[in-house]
Amino acid sequence: xxxxxxxxxxxxxxxxxxxxxxxxxxxxxxxxxxxxxxxxxxxxxxxxxxxxxxxxxxxxxxxxxxxxxxxxxxxxxxxxxxxxxxxxxxxxxxxxxxxxxxxxxxxxxxxxxxxxxxxxxxxxxxxxxxxxxxxxxxxxxxxxxxxxxxxxxxxxxxxxxxxxxxxxxxxxxxxxxxxxxxxxxxxxxxxxxxxxxxxxxxxxxxxxxxxxxxxxxxxxxxxxxxxxxxxxxxxxxxxxxxxxxxxxxxxxxxxxxxxxxxxxxxxxxxxxxxxxxxxxxxxxxxxxxxxxxxxxxxxxxxxxxxxxxxxxxxxxxxxxx
Amino acid sequence: xxxxxxxxxxxxxxxxxxxxxxxxxxxxxxxxxxxxxxxxxxxxxxxxxxxxxxxxxxxxxxxxxxxxxxxxxxxxxxxxxxxxxxxxxxxxxxxxxxxxxxxxxxxxxxxxxxxxxxxxxxxxxxxxxxxxxxxxxxxxxxxxxxxxxxxxxxxxxxxxxxxxxxxxxxxxxxxxxxxxxxxxxxxxxxxxxxxxxxxxxxxxxxxxxxxxxxxxxxxxxxxxxxxxxxxxxxxxxxxxxxxxxxxxxxxxxxxxxxxxxxxxxxxxxxxxxxxxxxxxxxxxxxxxxxxxxxxxxxxxxxxxxxxxxxxxxxxxxxxxxxxxxxxx
Numbered sequence: 001x002x003x004x005x006x007x008x009x010x011x012x013x014x015x016x017x018x019x020x021x022x023x024x025x026x027x028x029x030x031x032x033x034x035x036x037x038x039x040x041x042x043x044x045x046x047x048x049x050x051x052x053x054x055x056x057x058x059x060x061x062x063x064x065x066x067x068x069x070x071x072x073x074x075x076x077x078x079x080x081x082x083x084x085x086x087x088x089x090x091x092x093x094x095x096x097x098x099x100x101x102x103x104x105x106x107x108x109x110x111x112x113x114x115x116x117x118x119x120x121x122x123x124x125x126x127x128x129x130x131x132x133x134x135x136x137x138x139x140x141x142x143x144x145x146x147x148x149x150x151x152x153x154x155x156x157x158x159x160x161x162x163x164x165x166x167x168x169x170x171x172x173x174x175x176x177x178x179x180x181x182x183x184x185x186x187x188x189x190x191x192x193x194x195x196x197x198x199x200x201x202x203x204x205x206x207x208x209x210x211x212x213x214x215x216x217x218x219x220x221x222x223x224x225x226x227x228x229x230x231x232x233x234x235x236x237x238x239x240x241x242x243x244x245x246x247x248x249x250x251x252x253x254x255x256x257x258x259x260x261x262x263x264x265x266x267x268x269x270x271x272x273x274x275x276x277x278x279x280x281x282x283x284x285x286x287x288x289x290x291x292x293x294x295x296x297x298x299x300x301x302x303x304x305x306x307x308x309x310x311x312x313x314x315x316x317x318x319x320x321x
Numbered sequence: 322x323x324x325x326x327x328x329x330x331x332x333x334x335x336x337x338x339x340x341x342x343x344x345x346x347x348x349x350x351x352x353x354x355x356x357x358x359x360x361x362x363x364x365x366x367x368x369x370x371x372x373x374x375x376x377x378x379x380x381x382x383x384x385x386x387x388x389x390x391x392x393x394x395x396x397x398x399x400x401x402x403x404x405x406x407x408x409x410x411x412x413x414x415x416x417x418x419x420x421x422x423x424x425x426x427x428x429x430x431x432x433x434x435x436x437x438x439x440x441x442x443x444x445x446x447x448x449x450x451x452x453x454x455x456x457x458x459x460x461x462x463x464x465x466x467x468x469x470x471x472x473x474x475x476x477x478x479x480x481x482x483x484x485x486x487x488x489x490x491x492x493x494x495x496x497x498x499x500x501x502x503x504x505x506x507x508x509x510x511x512x513x514x515x516x517x518x519x520x521x522x523x524x525x526x527x528x529x530x531x532x533x534x535x536x537x538x539x540x541x542x543x544x545x546x547x548x549x550x551x552x553x554x555x556x557x558x559x560x561x562x563x564x565x566x567x568x569x570x571x572x573x574x575x576x577x578x579x580x581x582x583x584x585x586x587x588x589x590x591x592x593x594x595x596x597x598x599x600x601x602x603x604x605x606x607x608x609x610x611x612x613x614x615x616x617x618x619x620x621x622x623x624x625x626x627x628x629x630x631x632x633x634x635x636x637x638x639x640x641x642x643x644x645x646x647x648x649x
Contacts, residue, residue, distance in 0.1 A: 053409065056391055056409035057359075057361055057389065057391040057612070058388070058389055058390055058391060058408075058409045058410075059387075059388060059389040059612075059613055060386075060387075060388040060389075061385075061386070061387045061388070061613070062385070062386050062387075063383075063384070063385040063386075064382075064383065064384045064385070065381075065382075065383045066380075066381065066382045066383070067379070067380070067381040068378075068379060068380040068381070069377070069378055069379055071378070089376075089378060090378075091380060092372070092374055092378060092380075
């Protein structure tokens with residue numbers, strides 16, 4: 001190959017590298033939100049409740065839905081205390097707020113296993129086995145977060161340990177102690193999906209160093225129990241399964257560390273036998289960032305290397321001629 | 322005395338007794354409700370609110386409550402015309418007992434003038450030197466009783482008296498003519514954007530619908546661009562009145578021939594733009610005979626005929642089964 005041919009080859013290579021990697025113009029991964037950034041959010045919240053009292057032919061249903069928008073304007077970032085001062089325009093009012101974005105050091109306060117999950121098991125003397133009587137999944141909501149994605153992802157992957165003991169129940173009949181592990185819980189519930197996966201092993205792999213979106217979905221239908229009545233003959237409480245209980249959370253941040261999307265869906269349905277009424281309920285929450293001025297600029301910038309490459313190729317071709 | 326005279330005397334005597342006692346008139350109605358029966362009703366309460374401001378910020382809130390209640394008539398006193406019923410309250414999960422007078426005198430005592438039913442307020446707008454409609458309301462969205470005495474002659478007479486076209490709705494002082502301008506119901510009904518009374522487009526023909534067999538009342542007031550709202554203009558240093566773009570009120574209720582409330586609904590839809598701020602509100606309150614499914618229509622105003630046919634069908638079926646004659 002002649003020198004000119006090599007030159008063309010190298011230029012082509014550089015051009016392709018520029019297009020595919022975009023490293024030259026894109027923001028580095030460590031870039032954080034900055035003062036002057038604007039975010040426009042849209043919210044949608046709705047709930048539905050229905051109660052039926054078949055014995056009296058009575059029923060009650062309630063539905064509420066709210067939609068609104070919100071503008072966030074970052075005024076100042078305090079890097080030493082990891083706080084952000086921002087202006088919020090919401091409900092036709094303008095106010096300033098300060099929020100912490102220090103989620104790395106708040107991992108132990110807000111993202112420990114016991115902060116994310118709450119379990120309550122009871123020994124069911126009727127069936128002679130432990131039953132889940134209460135459950136909650138709570139993912140602490142930060143508006144802005146440190147964008148050191150590998151730390152938080154490693155932390156989440158570490159939490160998913162099937163051998164972790166989540167509850168210890170004593171059988172009052174023989175005083176035997178029963179440990180329930182996270183694995184027992186996951187195996188026995190109707191279904192679950194963490195990062196879209198139905199097994200812990202493959203879910204763990206979904207927490208990579210650049211993951212900024214997390215999804216959790218739990219279906220505890222027929223597994224979660226409610227305490228119905230006290231059986232006076234046998235001296236114990238009767239636990240009955242809840243017909244439907246599903247919870248889903250989707251949370252996503254921009255690479256820069258601003259909340260981008262948050263969705264929560266909850267469904268509940270059951271018949272309370274003793275009190276003779278049925279409940280159907282659901283709750284939906286959705287937050288979405290719908291204007292991405294900063295990211296939009298980046299996507300425009302990514303066209304530049306492609307343009308440079310085309311110009312170069314054309315120039316070289318012309319030269320050759 | 323002869324046997325025949327005895328018989329004649331007996332007939333006369335018993336006739337006097339029958340006429341003299343108020344036994345006969347009470348029992349001359351066919352009631353569609355009776356002691357010990359249960360009547361299922363559904364109620365809807367809907368509220369929509371939307372605000373949009375110049376920079377695009379918005380807030381929309383929509384709220385709906387529906388409930389189904391089973392009313393159980395526990396006592397009927399035909400002498401005092403008092404009725405007791407109980408129902409299961411879905412809020413508190415308890416039984417409630419309620420009683421009221423079901424006779425038609427209730428209507429004639431309650432509605433003696435238009436003011437008892439509708440509030441209309443005109444004012445003098447000094448900016449435009451004219452009389453303008455400032456306020457309008459159906460008092461407390463008046464909700465009719467579920468079970469009433471089916472005396473339709475009195476019922477229709479009450480509404481005829483109230484909706485007399487010469488009824489004075491307001492008197493406003495006109496500084497130009499230095500006189501009081503008297504506004505009557507006829508002027509009001511003809512000056513608003515659209516008006517219907519029992520599905521007729523004029524007050525006259527609407528009132529003609531109030532025959533002794535009529536069991537309903539339906540009103541539609543479109544006050545869009547006629548009714549005004551106000552704000553204080555600091556530059557002009559006075560109150561400025563501007564017409565409201567959309568202001569529609571629908572009100573209706575209907576009884577079965579036997580005095581059972583078939584449906585009732587009140588709906589208002591208001592929207593306005595003031596100072597680049599858009600505001601919209603829809604409020605609806607409805608009650609229908611039947612379960613929650615009887616409310617499964619977007620609004621009663623849009624398809625009342627459909628609802629009506631369903632209800633009539635239900636009623637005709639019910640009436641066949643349990644025709645109640647002479648009250649009990």
